[in-house]
Amino acid sequence: MSVPLPLRGLLLALLLALSPPALAQRQASEPEIKAAILVNMLLFVEWPESGEEAEEALAVCYLSDSPVADALVRLDGKILRKRRLRVLRTDETGAVRCHALYVSQGDDAALLASPPGPGPLLAGDTPGDLQRGVMVNLELVAGRVVFDVDLRAARRAGLNVSSKALRLARTVLE
Template identity: 55%
Template structure:
């Protein structure tokens, strides 16, 4: 008995559809990789004031704790952002003024209270991914909502720090605090 090419195609299509959830699950990036990519891409939509303490030939993204997102950020070191090389580095709470952006992880909750007062007007973009961080002064905070990574923006804190955020990023935000 001969099987027509149409029947063979139908069988192959059915097999592919049956395995597609497995393929999609394997291709989906881990949450830490998605968050790190979003955080780095946010740098494209921010303009910094000229600060003597910040380098002008590169964008410096700092972090305090070496959690999963910070480890992925390290792998993005050297990436070109706005025509400048991205420098990713771990710092302590006393060395954050030389950074363009500071990522604070869920493990940095106690350090955040020490960092916020010194950075209010420093021109440093504060990035985080923990519930409640937006209310504590973090300017862009990631969250997981219905299985998707979303972000909220505290535009007031960004303006006080002298940062200008593109309207493009504000339109994509789940919530903007003005």
Template identity: 40%
Template sequence: MRWLLCMAGLGWALCPAGAAPPSPVDEWPLKAAIAYNLLLFTQWPDEDRWPAGAPLVWCVDPGSPWWPALQGLQERPVRHARVAVRAVSRSADTAACQVVQLDAGLRPASRQGAQLLIADGRDATGPWAVRLAVHGDRVVFDIDLTGLRAGGLQISSKALRLAREVRE
């Protein structure tokens, strides 16, 4: 787990100097770990009104390569909330989602409130707020501030500094 945080760029203090990576890590669990860490740096506009332990609903198409990796994040804490990964096959069913994992099969039909739209670099067409991609032997992320603001979301300046690209 420490190496995943190191690779995510969100836990450099945990990385010993000169640490070598273990054997190659599967792309999807690493992307899921980075996406989860970005949730910790994201603020939803109504978050202060969520009851303690409320679900932070992360919707993903069960046919997506993200599905198995995101299942491992079930019940993980995000401040006062807990991640609840939900299988959603139709774009019309994303209204109750705070996070939508975009892929070829799942796109929100229209902006439906405060949603963090996460795309994979392979399928990053249309609106998105965070895009993850493989660049060389690393997983990197980009942030689209317009996409965040459209959902009423804010992201920490710490995450912005670690992004490969920040779009206005």
């Protein structure tokens, strides 16, 4: 699927807006790009309303150390949707308090079985992660980071993903 030029420009602008100034002066690494795309996905996802969300920080969590988790930590404190981005290490019991949960290749696949009802946006970057329950999977293809979306899993978790983000995805499972 080819992404229209205006949408590519929008995504690039969003990535640069969230990146530290030093990243704009050099080419970002693969983990930095993956972290920026994951964070930018938060702009295109709606969670079930809890009544507190207007003042609550947007929490992006990770389970174990990895290059992408390190890149996410460097984005901690950014303002997104007029809310502060909080990047936190968590375990399976704390994951329900996260808006997004990044899972790396070594993380327990049992955590990825998304139960029905509200939950975090599960994101990973390992081939086959969509089959493990990840909702957004980031991969490097021909030198570019692309992402796939499992819309069914997102809907089971009570999440609404904007059609704007879905148009940028390489693959959408419905």
